[in-house]
Each structure stands twice: as C-alpha cells, then as structure tokens.
Amino acid sequence: MEFNEVINKRRTSREWSDQEVDFETIKRILAAGMKAPTWDHYRNWQFIVLHTKEEKEKAFAYAKYIADKFDTGRYENRKLNLAQEMYAYAMPRQYTMLVNCPYVIVPLFKCSRLNGEWVSKLNPLTSAWCVAENMMLAVINEGLGYSLRIPLNKEHDIVLEKLGVPKGWMTPCFIGVGHPKEEERILEQYDSSPEGHIHMGGWRRK
Numbered sequence: 733m734e735f736n737e738v739i740n741k742r743r744t745s746r747e748w749s750d751q752e753v754d755f756e757t758i759k760r761i762l763a764a765g766m767k768a769p770t771w772d773h774y775r776n777w778q779f780i781v782l783h784t785k786e787e788k789e790k791a792f793a794y795a796k797y798i799a800d801k802f803d804t805g806r807y808e809n810r811k812l813n814l815a816q817e818m819y820a821y822a823m824p825r826q827y828t829m830l831v832n833c834p835y836v837i838v839p840l841f842k843c844s845r846l847n848g849e850w851v852s853k854l855n856p857l858t859s860a861w862c863v864a865e866n867m868m869l870a871v872i873n874e875g876l877g878y879s880l881r882i883p884l885n886k887e888h889d890i891v892l893e894k895l896g897v898p899k900g901w902m903t904p905c906f907i908g909v910g911h912p913k914e915e916e917r918i919l920e921q922y923d924s925s926p927e928g929h930i931h932m933g934g935w936r937r938k
C-alpha cells in the first residue's frame with residue numbers, strides 16, 4: 733500500500749469477521765515494530781502473542797469487568813459530542829474487541845517504575861509507543877484492522893501477572909489484530925487538517 737493510503741486508512745476497529753490471520757502476517761507486523769526508533773539502541777522489546785480464545789479470555793478478564801460495568805444508559809437520550817459518541821461506542825466493546833479477533837499482541841519494554849517528572853524520563857515508554865504505532869500502521873498495510881486498549885491503572889499489573897511476565901517489564905497497550913467486520917459503524921471524527929494548529933516561528937495566539 734502506498735504510505736499516504738496507510739495513513740488515511742488507519743482507524744481503530746472494535747468488531748471482527750470470523751476470518752483467520754496467517755501467522756506469517758503477524759511476524760511481518762512484529763518486524764515492523766522492531767524497526768521503530770528507540771531511546772537506548774538496544775531494541776530490547778519482547779512480544780507476547782495470544783491466539784487461542786482461552787488465552788485471550790484469561791488475560792483480559794479485567795477488561796470484561798470494565799466493559800460490563802459501563803453504564804450505557806448514561807449516554808442515552810442526550811446530545812453527545814464526537815468524543816462522547818466514541819467513548820459510548822468503545823467502552824462496551826473493550827473486552828470483545830480483544831477476544832473476538834484472531835491475535836492480540838502485548839508489546840513489552842524493560843522498566844521497573846515509570847518516572848514522569850520530565851518527558852525524557854519516559855523514553856522507555858515513549859519508544860514502546862513508537863513500536864506500537866509501527867505495528868498499527870503495518871496492520872493497516874496488510875489490509876487488516878487493529879483494536880487498541882491501554883490497561884486502566886492496576887489492570888496493567890493484573891494482565892502481566894496472568895501472562896507470567898517477570899517483574900521489571902511493562903506494556904504500553906494491547907493490540908488486537910484481525911479482519912474488521914465490514915458493516916462496523918465508522919464514527920465521525922473531528923477535522924484532522926493541520927490548518928489552525930500551526931504556529932510559525934513560535935506560539936501565536938489565535
């Protein structure tokens with residue numbers, strides 16, 4: 733696929749067809765992740781790949797708890813902005829968007845404790861996000877779709893413990909990979925044009 737086509741086609745998917753994904757495709761996606769820029773040159777990232785339904789159900793039980801307790805009624809019969817519409821659509825799907833696709837990738841980076849005092853202190857996490865973004869774009873390039881969940885607070889440790897990850901490793905996110913359902917609703921987005929976001933030479937008040 734041409735680069736701009738990948739950029740323009742990228743979106744987050746949350747519903748899947750039953751079609752399988754070839755493991756060779758997953759390996760190409762992981763290879764794209766490994767090509768990401770890195771803060772320390774080592775590229776010491778690891779990837780847990782979940783494929784069976786049992787593995788995914790076990791790993792993401794906490795996401796099920798969150799999706800199940802989400803009160804959809806809270807958003808009914810009121811005017812929502814686009815961000816609220818997205819939230820109301822995405823929240824009930826936080827578990828199914830992971831367990832119903834063929835593969836979930838859990839990228840891991842070495843870090844015992846996050847330190848957000850300065851942006852540079854977050855370089856291990858930031859590099860892991862570069863890995864994640866490379867993989868998301870590679871997924872689109874393969875003609876597939878991805879779902880993305882960031883573990884909510886303690887969900888991070890719960891999932892990594894279930895996956896047997898040793899202490900000293902963290903994940904930025906869980907990435908589901910599959911064939912998006914053709915009829916999936918595509919929600920309207922805010923304008924992504926850079927017009928109105930550019931400040932030539934320094935910050936300018938509008």
Ligand SMILES: Cc1cc2nc3c(=O)[nH]c(=O)nc-3n(C[C@H](O)[C@H](O)[C@H](O)COP(=O)(O)O)c2cc1C
Nearest residue numbers: 742743744745746818822823826880881882883921
């Ligand atoms: C840092 C980050 C965290 C996100 N967390 C979640 C998440 O936990 N669950 C989810 O369904 N989508 C999540 N998303 C996806 C956003 O909802 C999505 O990117 C946004 O609504 C724009 O839609 P698009 O990706 O289809 O362009 C996340 C995206 C980013 C960049």
